[in-house]
Amino acid sequence: MDLTKLTIVQAGQGLRKKEFSAVELCQAYLDNIEAKNKDVFAFLTIIKDLAMQEAKKADDLISSGAKLPALAGIPMAVKDNILVKGVKCTAGSKILEDYMAPYDATVVSKLKKQGVIILGKTNLDEFAMGSSTENSAFGPTRNPHNLSRVPGGSSGGSAAAVAGDMSVFALGSDTGGSIRQPASFCGLVGLKPTYGAVSRYGLMAFASSLDQIGPITKTAEDAKIVFEAISGKDKLDSTSVSMESSPEKMIKPSQIKAGIPREYFIKGIDPEVEKAVKSAIEKYEKAGVKIIEVSLPNTQYALPAYYIINPAEASSNLARYDGIKYGLSKEGKALLDVYLETRGQGFGAEVRRRIMLGTFTLSSGYYEAYYKRAQKVRTKIIQDFKNVFNKVDVLFTPTCPILPFKIGEKIEDPLSMYLVDVYTVSVNLAGLPALSLPIGQVNNLPVGMQIIGQPFEDIKILELAKAYGA
């Protein structure tokens, strides 16, 4: 049996039936990382010894006959902007190259309580800013389906780790598509939970009104297991909320009305991607889902509004990297020089671009024209979603307008990279849950379809994805 092909459910059954031990399972993944990470570069840090220690503990628990949590003994990977105590956390940035995490993120402590085995920390666009993982200060991650292509981003290392069978599942973070788009590019399920469903404590703040942590997995069932393990109110994140626990209901496709927003199928989409998404929609229709064409009239304004709000929040969040409290610190004659040199040399090009953009749109004389206007457009985008959700339960859209592109293809033109996020950013502006579902391949490259749900109906979209057979 190839242990590195297993889902969470399959690995959990194997451990319970003692078909293999947690140590054997962990070793199989570490061997695969050893063999593949040179080429794929999914992991920035591998924590071999600690992982094996934890695997031994899991085996002890199994042989004790105690009731096992769903994730006990399951090897996993964590995006390197989420803190794991005592392990380096770089955010893919030179400014945090040697930074040691002093505590666990809430999601990490929840998963540790279940007995997961953390294999390591995964590569990302610096501070999660990007759509290809090429913005990492430590080098790009490659798509395991085709090594000349990007894995998507910013959670590209997490997606590549799972797609390359180097981890059973991984955590990512999604500010404008950073879980869904790499899941789509790597043929996986990726869930961006409802804003507030998962605690952000211990996630490096990027754009706080948009950021959410979520799972990247091989199946929708696995995504649901991880989501249930990490969600819930946390007193350390005052924006987190407790989900009203609805009793486990099987969702029948025939009970679902799905909207197809016409603004998501216009110029700019690869015709092959469009074809694949339309045939997935047909498959749902055959299974009994009622398909209704709907309109989200402000869709075209979501991306420009996002690229005001996101850099504005980022510019203030990243003010903390000042060379004083932690991280890189450059010498300077006066305090101002310490700031200027630490930040000027420690941040990469995309991070500096966004900090400058955000600083500009928040600066005196421009605030009303840019930031305030974008906040009002955000209100209109939320209103659009509210209107269509009076008529339908969920929305079906492509996750990304294009197939995984070549490494180097877009990196020199920042605006062309931003356009990759066109179908994913509205969801973050509105705080909605959404997932990317693998629906097949075009030219041997994976394609994903996005399912968008209403606030706190994360389980419903996961069940619907399960019904597809993913």
Next chain:
Amino acid sequence: MLSKKEVQHIAKLARLSLKTKDEAKFQKELSSILDYIEQLKKVDISNIEPTSHPFSIKNVVRPDEAESKRYNLLESAPKTKDGYIKVKQILK
């Protein structure tokens, strides 16, 4: 189009040192992004309230109770002295 002087001004506000050779690069890139953003001017936003948070949550409070576990965050600081973070002189 932003001027090079404006780019330098923004960089200084953002506390980023900027090499002369990077001025033109950021001037071009920031200007093209700002041109793209211009299309928001077409949206009718009269009588629309701004959104800063996706859901309307009210102030969230909890008792401010000290916990036994403390992290030694000073260990992460580049320079410390007598249990404090050391910085450059700010007053002459």
